[in-house]
Amino acid sequence: MEGAREGRPLHVVVATRIFAPEPAAASLRLGALVRELAAAGHRVTVLTTTTPDDAGYVPPPGVRVLRRPVLRDSDGYVRGYVQYLSFDLPLALRLLTTRRPDVVVVEPPPTTGLVCTVVSRLRRVPVVYYAADVWSDAVVTAGMPRVVATVLRGLERVVLRSARAVLATSTGVVERVRALGAQATVVGNGVDTTVFHPGGPAVEGERPxxxxxxxxxxxxxxxxxxxxxxxxxxxxxxxxxxxxxxxxxxxxxxxxxxxxxxxxxxxxxxxxxxxxxxxxxxxxxxxxxxxxxxxxxxxxxxxxxxxxxxxxxxxxxxxxxxxxxxxxxxxxxxxxxxxxxxxxxxxxxxxxxxxxxxxxxxxxxxxxxxxxxVSAAAAARRAVDVVERAARSAR
Known part of the structure; x- marks a missing residue:
């Protein structure tokens, strides 16, 4: 890939509260991104959480996955502001003590984005924000108090504007990011077609x-x-x-x-x-x-x-x-x-x-x-191009 050909391999840190093998759309996106970064010759460090069962994920060569315990809700999910903070606050120290990267890719929520923005500015490292959605819109839909939506919108605006680049999963997300005063690149979303395909076994129940x-x-x-x-x-x-x-x-x-x-x-x-x-x-x-x-x-x-x-x-x-x-x-x-x-x-x-x-x-x-x-690999390759450009522009 272009980034590896133009010079030394990059050191990319991915900061996310959710990662493989935990089943979620974010895990799929980030897993594909990590694979494509490694395939391009870059070194990747993933700062994430422990899960009930981490044995199902084997990182590709060149990838380190560093896990730490985190608070989870009653369903076992990292969801809720206390749970987010249990990841975000230790993340600041983890970012400060990790070998200096060339670029940090961060997954929402915006509180995690803010931690990465502050620490990365101290270390003069560019941040790429992966906007699969716009959280301040989501809290409005969820009927949260107006003050919560206002604070979150302001926080999200700061994070998006501070990022060297923003990855968006759809044109709809790009439009919402622009409304918050930032620019984004559509890389799309996708699915792992090595897992989801018509040729595998199917559940055969007695009832349709x-x-x-x-x-x-x-x-x-x-x-x-x-x-x-x-x-x-x-x-x-x-x-x-x-x-x-x-x-x-x-x-x-x-x-x-x-x-x-x-x-x-x-x-x-x-x-x-x-x-x-x-x-x-x-x-x-x-x-x-x-x-x-x-x-x-x-x-x-x-x-x-x-x-x-x-x-x-x-x-x-x-x-x-x-x-x-x-x-x-x-x-x-x-x-x-x-x-x-x-x-x-x-x-x-x-x-x-x-x-x-x-x-x-x-x-x-x-x-x-x-x-x-809608292959996840194709979307991840587009994301890798944006990450590489963000890292090179900082040199």
Whole structure:
């Protein structure tokens, strides 16, 4: 790659509260970035957290992963301001005592970005901020007090403007970053097509099922699917809805499922990507949603995983995912409405021999589209180019 050819290899520090093998979209993005940096000949140090099971990740040659304990919430997630601070405060010392890097890449939240900004300015090291989303928009959507949103917006503005470069996962994020007075480069998002592909094993249950994978929060409005299940089981009594993951809406969704469709909704915890892929392959459709509002520009990366497995998508809501699903002919797009969603869910369940069939040409076409357009490796290579330019500009 260009950076390694132009001079000595870079020393890149990646600071993130979440990293492989912990299953999350951020882990996937950063894991791909680390692999591509190492493939380009650079040395990488990842400053991250211990997880319940770190044995599943073997870093590539040239990569050190340094883990420290951190506070987690009741679901085992590093989520919440106390949990963030338990990572951010020790991170300052870790950055000060780590061999001086050429560039620091930092994953949100903005509090972590601020720590990296302050320490890196002291050490005269450029920072690249990886903006998968805009946190100050998210807290507005979540209904947080106005003072919290105002403080976070000011903090995020400082971090974005101070960064030598900002990586954005979508054009929607770029527009929000510009609104905060900074510039960003779209590198895209993606999925590991070595894990998510149509050729692996699939879950084979006695009941046809639909699957939702990943986070279910105020941004997504995923409860539209549990609310729709009452109508779905009236038409298809054998139907099953499977949720895999976590999020602030899950508790309410459990109550809805028990009231509206008892026995028809299963909630499973986070699991390794290989297991998630098995569930996606066996599903009649993979579900995703985004609510209208301040965070309508969000893109649910779970759509990439479904497309890579060849499984049809059912998207409900607003935002750039509507256009992508339509352009790629990945499945159904409906309004965020219970009746419309229920009808689409029944249609997906009834499609036994069509788009979701294991040998369907459409399944192979969707998977080929994903490999060509939403590969995590391709997105990571674009990110590496930005990181290299940021490091060279500081010399």
């Amino acid at each position: 099922y639909l699957v939702y994978t990943g986070t279910a929060s105020e941004v997504h409005g995923a409860d539209v699917f549990t609310r729709a299940m009452g109508r779905v089981v009236a038409a298809r009594p054998d139907a099953l809805l499977v949720f895999i993951g976590q999020g602030s809406d899950v508790a309410a969704m459990r109550r809805q499922a028990e009231e509206l469709a008892p026995g028809a909704v299963t909630f499973l915890p986070r699991m390794p990507p290989e297991e998630v892929a098995r569930w996606i392959r066996g599903a009649r459709a993979s579900l995703a949603s985004v609510l209208a509002g301040a965070y309508a520009f969000a893109f649910p990366s779970k759509l990439y995983a479904a497309a890579a497995c060849g499984t049809p998508v059912l998207f409900a809501g607003v935002g750039p995912a509507r256009e992508l699903v339509s352009e790629g002919r990945l499945g159904q797009v409906v309004e965020h409405d219970v009746e419309a969603v229920a009808a689409a869910m029944v249609a997906a369940l009834d499609d036994v021999d069509g788009a979701s069939a294991p040998a369907s040409p459409e399944r192979r076409r969707r998977a080929a589209w994903a490999a060509a357009h």
